[in-house]
Amino acid sequence: MDNGTAEDLTLRLVVQSHLRYTDLFESLCRAVFPEFGIPEERTDWLCLSIREAVNNAVLHGNRKDPAKTVEFEMERRGREVTIRVWDEGGGFDRSKLSDPTSPENLLRPSGRGIFLIRQFVDGVRFLTERPGHFGMEMRVRLTGAGAAPQGEE
């Protein structure tokens, strides 16, 4: 963890792509969130979002290939925390993401992960510019903490 200034903070972690590490990501986040200024009332929701992003990276991005890696970055710059989860997959067609709350999808057992992430962070962006990697970026504004507005860039 690199603490350049009192406000700026960066954490990076790279692990083999396996679901057994999802708990590790959550434990790590719970430990460092106070250092990043994440308010306690958002901790469970952000941990849920990170679990969903990591699980997606392992299952869908890396297709359960343990030879691949999941990379995790968390940065605080001023009053914003940015969390990125990278896999080694080719991404997916965002236009095919369906709304799990629509009546025709309510009884589907899957398809709620990214929807939940969008509820609990202040912005979601999918990153495709890095060759051989696909990333999900989640932004958390530290002002007005407690609110959980939705949004995607």
Add this chain to the structure above:
Amino acid sequence: MSFKAYDRGKVSVLELSGRITLGSGDVKMRELIKAQIDAGKKQIVVDLGGVSFIDSSGLGELVAAYTTARRNHVSIKLANLTKKIDDLMEITRLASVFDTYGSVDEAVESFNG
């Protein structure tokens, strides 16, 4: 995740505790509910009071259990949802799918009413 199963008259109660997440509790919950259905139970209450954390996979398994139950003419009701799980049910609109009750007593009683 840990569990306790018991009967309240004709109603089967599954009391779940811990976390229901991908690879840890989600499949177990599905198997527990399916075992009740396979045993011929027609009225099931799932007590979520001790569940501290649930993810999209856990929610998905609840939905899968609900549809399996419905196919088998079995009724599943949820009881004792924590504030956070209640919030998740509202956000995902699964609150419109499940009958939820503040206590196991209320859920059991609803089958008798």
